[in-house]
Amino acid sequence: MATYILRRMLQVIPVFLGATLLIYFMVFAMPGDPIAALFGDKQPPPQLLEQIRARYLLDQPFIVQYLNYLGGILRLDFGVGFNGQPVIETLARTFPVTLRLAIMAVVLAFVLAIVVGVTSALLKGTVYDHLMLVVALLFVAVPVFVVAFAAQFFLGVQLGWFKPTVGADNDWGGLWLPAIVLAFSIYATMMRLTRASTIETLQQDWVRTAYGKGLSRSRVIPVHVLRNSMIPMVTDTASQFGILMVGATVTEGIFNVPGVGNQLYSAIIKHETPTVVSFVTIFVVVYVLINLLVDLLYGLLDPRIRYVK
Secondary structure (H helix, E strand, O other): OHHHHHHHHHOHHHHHHHHHHHHHHHHHHOOOOHHHHHHOOOOOOHHHHHHHHHHOOOOOOHHHHHHHHHHHHHOOOOOEOOOOOEHHHHHHHHHHHHHHHHHHHHHHHHHHHHHHHHHHHHOOOOHHHHHHHHHHHHHHHOOHHHHHHHHHHHHHHHOOOOOOOOOOOOOOHHHHHHHHHHHHHHHHHHHHHHHHHHHHHHOOHHHHHHHHOOOOHHHHHHHHHHHHHHHHHHHHHHHHHHHHHHHOHHHHHHOOOOOHHHHHHHHHHOOOHHHHHHHHHHHHHHHHHHHHHHHHHHHHHOOOOOOOO
8 A cells, every 4th residue: 555655646746747847838838928018008118127027037948947946846935926925825825715615515516416316326217317317417508607697696696695705705604605606517427427326336236135135225225335336426526626626717706706716817817927837736736636545545435446566
């Protein structure tokens, strides 16, 4: 097990280098002058622009900028944004907000997908099963921003059940509405996967053997069927969590959530290379660690899985 974990941790290195190099190059290659864009129509003297570019090493070749960035990462220095604020401070302010939002959305979607997916599998072919599949298909087809605006208007404005916008109130209680919207954006895929996995598990010989030995349905379904059916769900949940950490930009913008998505979008518009690449670097590390945790959970969910040399 220790060898397996060490091998997976070493895989972070090429993933980290490849992701940062690609993102840094894409931001570097974007047209326009980010320093000149900061001043808008009132441009300062050219000498001042050159001094600012030199401060951020924007006058250096790409490889020099990238190597300087890597050297800073090794010192845990993620650079300074064009607003003069260290990127690590911006990340420390916004990352916990998006992390709370992602956790709430994943937990809500996971619980709902398990309940509805397993129930649909047990009631396969019934009206309930077909209705749940249609509802899931609707959530797949409808864009997340449509669901967000509808939820904001009906649940936030008309009914007043939730705050329409988040703003400074970004604790656990203030994130319920955007979390519900994000949960339903990933619920459909998770529910259909749970249903398909449960149906496949129910057809296994060992399930019929368990019933033949006299075990009750209340024992077979949660202990034996659900445990083995959750392996694909755990993998999908890890992927969805990583997607939410990066892809919640639209939802954060609609609900005014001061999270990573909003900050990353603003940094991309302003061509803030240190901020964009540093955020992506953190995402890569978090995503790899989550997938490592999922791989380790496989052994708990299915004893047949062993990590060997």
